[in-house]
Amino acid sequence: MKTKNIFITFLFLSLLITSCKTSEKKERVIGKITEKAMVVSAREEASKIGAQILKKGGNAFDAMVATELALAVAYPYAGNIGGGGFMVYRKNSGEIGALDYREKAPLASSKNMFLDAQENVIPNKSTLGAMAVGIPGTVAGVFEVHRKFGTLSMEEILEPVIKLAKKGVVVTAKQEKRIKYYQSSFLEANKDSIVFNKSWKENDTIKYPELAKTLTRIQKNGRDEFYKGETAKRLVTFIQANGGIITLEDLAKYEAKWRTPVTFTYDDLKIISMSPPSSGGICLAQIMNAIEPFDLDKFGHNSVKTIQVIVEAERRAYADRSHFLGDPDFVTIPQKELISKAYSAKRMANFSFDKATLSSDVSHGTIKIIESDETTHYSIVDQFGNAISATTTINGGYGSKLYCSDLGFFLNNEMDDFSSKPGVPNMFGLVGAKANEIAPEKRMLSSMTPTILEKNGKLHMVVGTPGGSTIITSVLQTILNVHEFKMSMQEAVNAPRFHHQWLPDEIKMEPNSFNENIKSELIKLGYTLDETNSPVIGKVAAILVLKNGHLEGGADKRGDDSASGF
Ligand code: GLY
Numbered sequence: 001m002k003t004k005n006i007f008i009t010f011l012f013l014s015l016l017i018t019s020c021k022t023s024e025k026k027e028r029v030i031g032k033i034t035e036k037a038m039v040v041s042a043r044e045e046a047s048k049i050g051a052q053i054l055k056k057g058g059n060a061f062d063a064m065v066a067t068e069l070a071l072a073v074a075y076p077y078a079g080n081i082g083g084g085g086f087m088v089y090r091k092n093s094g095e096i097g098a099l100d101y102r103e104k105a106p107l108a109s110s111k112n113m114f115l116d117a118q119e120n121v122i123p124n125k126s127t128l129g130a131m132a133v134g135i136p137g138t139v140a141g142v143f144e145v146h147r148k149f150g151t152l153s154m155e156e157i158l159e160p161v162i163k164l165a166k167k168g169v170v171v172t173a174k175q176e177k178r179i180k181y182y183q184s185s186f187l188e189a190n191k192d193s194i195v196f197n198k199s200w201k202e203n204d205t206i207k208y209p210e211l212a213k214t215l216t217r218i219q220k221n222g223r224d225e226f227y228k229g230e231t232a233k234r235l236v237t238f239i240q241a242n243g244g245i246i247t248l249e250d251l252a253k254y255e256a257k258w259r260t261p262v263t264f265t266y267d268d269l270k271i272i273s274m275s276p277p278s279s280g281g282i283c284l285a286q287i288m289n290a291i292e293p294f295d296l297d298k299f300g301h302n303s304v305k306t307i308q309v310i311v312e313a314e315r316r317a318y319a320d321r322s323h324f325l326g327d328p329d330f331v332t333i334p335q336k337e338l339i340s341k342a343y344s345a346k347r348m349a350n351f352s353f354d355k356a357t358l359s360s361d362v363s364h365g366t367i368k369i370i371e372s373d374e375t376t377h378y379s380i381v382d383q384f385g386n387a388i389s390a391t392t393t394i395n396g397g398y399g400s401k402l403y404c405s406d407l408g409f410f411l412n413n414e415m416d417d418f419s420s421k422p423g424v425p426n427m428f429g430l431v432g433a434k435a436n437e438i439a440p441e442k443r444m445l446s447s448m449t450p451t452i453l454e455k456n457g458k459l460h461m462v463v464g465t466p467g468g469s470t471i472i473t474s475v476l477q478t479i480l481n482v483h484e485f486k487m488s489m490q491e492a493v494n495a496p497r498f499h500h501q502w503l504p505d506e507i508k509m510e511p512n513s514f515n516e517n518i519k520s521e522l523i524k525l526g527y528t529l530d531e532t533n534s535p536v537i538g539k540v541a542a543i544l545v546l547k548n549g550h551l552e553g554g555a556d557k558r559g560d561d562s563a564s565g566f
Contacts, residue, residue: 028488028491029488029490029491029494030488030489030490030552031488031489031490031493031552031553031554031555031563032552032553032555032563032564032565033546033550033551033552033553034550034551034553034563034565034566035549035550035551035566036383036551036565036566037051037054037055037381037382037383037551037565037566038051038379038380038381038543038551038553038563038564038565039051039054039063039067039378039379039380039563039564039565040378040379040380040541040542040543040553040554040555040561040562040563040564041067041070041071041075041376041377041378041379041541041561041562042071042075042078042079042376042377042378042466042539042541042559042560042561043070043071043074043075043079043169043560043561043562044560044562044564045070045073045074045164045169046067046070046071046073046074046075046079046378047067047378047562047563047564048562048564049066049067049070049160049161049164050063050064050066050067050070050378050380050564051063051564051565051566052066052160053065053066053152053156053157053160054380054382054383054565054566055566056152056156057151057152058150058151058152058156058157058382059149059150059151059382059384059386060089060380060381060382060384060386060387060388061089061145061146061148061149061150061151061386061388062146062150062151062152062157063380063382063388064087064142064145064378064380064388064390065142065145065146065150065154065157065158066157066158066160066161067378067380067390068085068138068141068142068378068390068392069081069142069157069158069161069215070160070161070164071376071378071392072138072161072211072409073161073164073165073169073208073211074164074169075376076196076398076409076410077175077178077374077376077397077398078374078375078376078392078393078394078397078466079376079392080136080138080392080393080394080399080409080410080412081136081138081139081214081215081226081409082133082136082138082394082399082404082409082410082411082412083103083136083137083138083392083393083394083395083399083411083412083414084101084102084103084134084136084137084138084141084392084393084412084414085101085102085137085138085141085390085391085392085393085448086098086099086100086101086102086274086278086280086390086391086392086446086448086450087099087101087141087145087388087389087390087391087450088261088272088273088274088388088389088390088450088451088452089149089386089387089388089389089452090272090386090387090452090454090459091149091386092384092385092386092459094454094457096261096263096272096452097258097259097260097261098258098259098260098261098274098275098450099141099144099145099256099257099258099259100137100256100257100258100259100275100277100278100443101137101138101140101141101142101144101256101257102137102277102278102414102443102444102446103133103134103135103136103137103412103414103443103444104134104135104137104250104254104441104442104443105134105135105415105418105438105439105440105441105442105443105444106134106135106245106246106247106250106440107247107249107250107253107440107441108245108247108440109245109415109438109439109440110438110439110440111437111438111439112421112438113125113131113420113438114126114131114415114420114421114438115420115421119421121420121421126413126415126416126418126420127396127400127413127416128185128188128189128400128401128402128413129188129189129242129243129244129400129401129402130239130240130242130243130244130245130246130400130402130411131243131244131245131415132399132400132402132412132413132414132415132416133239133244133246133399133400133402133411133412133413133414133415134412134414134415134444135246135250135251135254136226136254136411136412137254137256138392139218139223139226139227140223140226140227140254140255140256141256143222143223143256144256144258154219154222155219158215158216158218158219159219161215162212162215162216162219165207165208165209165211165212165215165408166207166208166209166212167205167207168205168206168207168208169205169206169208170203170204170205171200171201171202171203171204171205171206172202172560173202174559174560175200175202175560176200176201176202178397179196179200180199181397182196182397182398182401183196183197185398185401186398186401186403188401189400189401189402189403190401190402190403191242192405194403194405195208195403195405196398196403208408209408210405210406210407210408211407211408211409212408213408214231214407214408214409217229217230217231218231226251227251227252227254228248228251228252231407232248232251232252233248234404234406234407235251235404235407236248236251238404238406238407239411242402253441259274259275259276260275261273261274261275261281262274262275262281262282262284262285262335262339264285264288264289264339266288266289266292266479266483267292267483268455268456269453269454269455269460269479269483270453270454270455270457271284271285271288271451271452271453271479272451272452272453272454273285273449273450273451273452273475274391274448274449274450274451275328275335276325276326276327276328276333276335276445277325277326277327277328277443277444277445277446278445278446278447278448278449279321279325279445279446279447279472280446280447280448280449280450280451280471280472280475281449281451282321282325282333282335282338282339283317283318283320283321283325283447283449283472284449284451284472284475284476285338285339286313286316286317286320286338286339286343286344286347287310287313287314287317287472287473287476288313288476288479289339289340289341289343289344289345290312290313290316290317290344290345290347290348291309291310291313292341293345294309296309296310296480296484296485297484297485300485301481301484301485301487301495302495302496302498302514302515302518303518304518304521304522304525305353307498307507307518307522308353308356308522308525308527309351310473310476310477310480310498310500311356311498311500311507311527312348312351312356312357313344313348314473314476314499314500314501314502315357315359315362315500315501315502315505316344316347316348316362316502317347318469318500318501318502318503319359319362319502319503320338320347322433322502322503323433323435324338324435325435325436325445326433326435326436326437326442326445327436327442327443327444327445329442329443330439330442331435333435354525355525355526356525356526356527358505358526359502359503359504359505360505362502374393374394374395374396374397374466374468375391375392375393375395375448375466375467375468375471376391376392376393376466376539377389377390377391377392377448377450377464377465377466377539377540377541378390378464378541379462379463379464379541379542379543380462380543381459381462381543381545381551383566385459387452387459387462387543388462389450389451389452389462389463389464390450390464391448391449391450391464391465391466391471393412393414393446393448393466394410394411394412394413394414395412395413395414395416395417396413396416398410399411399412399413399414400412400413401413414444415438415444417436417444417445417446418436418437418438418442418444418445419433419434419436419437419438420438422434422437447467447468447469447471447472448464448471449464449465449471449472449475450464451463451464451475451479453479458545459545460544460545461479461482461489461542461543461544461545462542462543463475463478463479463540463541463542463543463554464540464541464542465478465538465539465540465541465556466538466539467537467538467539469499469501470497470499470501470508470537470538471538473497473498473499473500473501473537474497474499474537474538474540475538475540477492477495477497477498478492478493478540478542478554479492481495482544488544488552489542489543489544489552489553489554490552490553490554490555492540492542492544492554493540493542493554493555493556493557494556494557496509496510496513496514497510497537497538498510498514498537499537504530505528506527506528506529506530507522507527507528507529507530508530508531508537509529509530509531510531510537511531511532512531514531537558538556538558539556539558539559539561540554540556541554541555541556541561542554543563551565553565
């Protein structure tokens with residue numbers, strides 16, 4: 001009897017300890033929760049301005065305009081009016097759509113413009129200074145969104161943004177480091193000293209009076225101020241004085257374009273993502289179609305088998321991406337076939353858990369492509385149930401590093417997203433394909449993947465990230481972390497990420513984040529791991545609609561990201 005009691009007590013205590021340990025392990029990390037509306041972006045100031053517009057009764061489209069332009073002030077590293085982007089929306093009625101406000105190649109551009117007489121790529125020409133600049137699309141983009149869906153006046157929307165530019169923005173620790181890192185390039189790209197040459201320290205405030213004046217003129221005169229007005233003239237004079245080829249005609253001809261988003265299913269999810277000229281939606285569809293038949297939830301998060309399946313799907317999708325994708329107005333893309341489940345099944349037919357596939361054994365194996373990793377993303381859900389997912393960029397950190405002090409903004413170096421010469425590496429040691437070669441008025445291929453998910457016909461998640469070619473795989477893992485591994489939105493954003501893009505044939509992993517045993521097993525299976533020089537693997541900004549209809553924000557600790565709402 002006594003023995004039995006001791007045994008029962010022991011059993012009870014063991015169960016208690018086990019359950020304590022389990023609950024310890026399962027302690028959830030939850031992001032900011034709001035009841036009705038939320039904006040998540042790379043800077044607190046921009047998220048707050050977006051949320052403020054919603055609070056005033058504006059919708060997600062009004063908030064998009066405000067957030068995009070507030071990022072141009074608060075986050076000059078990637079936020080912009082000198083660049084471009086993509087936006088995917090889902091209205092509360094279920095209507096979906098996408099806007100392409102990607103930069104274009106100037107009329108005077110040509111296939112070999114970045115090559116010398118011997119047809120060698122001229123170092124830095126597509127990345128630094130005025131020749132690297134594509135025709136900016138951001139101002140056209142926000143005005144087009146507002147024309148179609150806006151409810152508040154542009155004057156009202158721009159007011160807090162202009163106020164922020166005048167008042168200035170506090171430098172964060174991360175920003176201090178970034179400015180320092182790029183200062184030698186600022187000196188190289190600019191004839192005159194620019195505001196970012198100063199040695200800014202954390203907690204200093206940088207004011208942007210010239211940008212405030214530019215935005216005030218845009219507020220007063222509308223879209224054409226940037227493309228045909230005084231701003232256009234001053235911008236063209238500046239670019240040409242610095243050796244660039246953009247003309248007034250280029251600016252006047254620029255139009256943002258409505259596109260049909262890429263849609264596909266994964267289990268019970270409907271995924272709505274960006275169509276070409278971004279590779280994001282097609283590539284995401286290919287990867288998700290390829291992994292759908294596998295039981296990732298049983299394999300476990302970041303287990304060897306899960307990593308293998310995802311890596312092998314990524315390898316195959318990125319090989320196709322390099323070969324087939326470009327501006328759909330210039331090249332024919334076999335989109336229907338690429339995103340069919342049957343095609344992905346065919347591509348995965350030679351995958352085995354026993355050993356890594358070699359990238360050299362995957363077709364189209366002679367070319368590779370990538371974009372620079374600096375971009376920014378914001379996600380919005382409004383109090384009416386409309387959702388926006390937008391990613392915007394000037395390509396490299398601070399774009400071409402060419403700063404128009406007169407107008408108060410950096411210009412993009414998006415021309416580097418074209419392949420300067422098929423088969424020859426760009427400054428990142430990477431090469432591109434014929435589908436993405438330069439032509440006048442063509443849009444350069446992108447990886448930006450603004451994405452919205454539906455579950456059971458209802459809004460489920462809004463997600464996106466910067467990160468160049470790692471954008472697609474970061475969006476993928478964030479979705480899988482919630483859907484397969486039942487993480488909260490914030491946990492899904494926080495979780496360590498990895499990336500494979502066919503070439504180079506290696507898995508990039510966030511340093512010091514993966515289990516040693518898992519890494520050794522992967523190496524044994526023939527995978528090469530790169531933890532040393534990994535680029536930033538995204539800074540995800542996401543919103544999850546919870547079962548009770550409230551919203552959970554996922555703001556990435558890898559950046560200064562922040563969620564705001566009510
Ligand atoms: N410039 C980065 C991208 O478009 O993907």
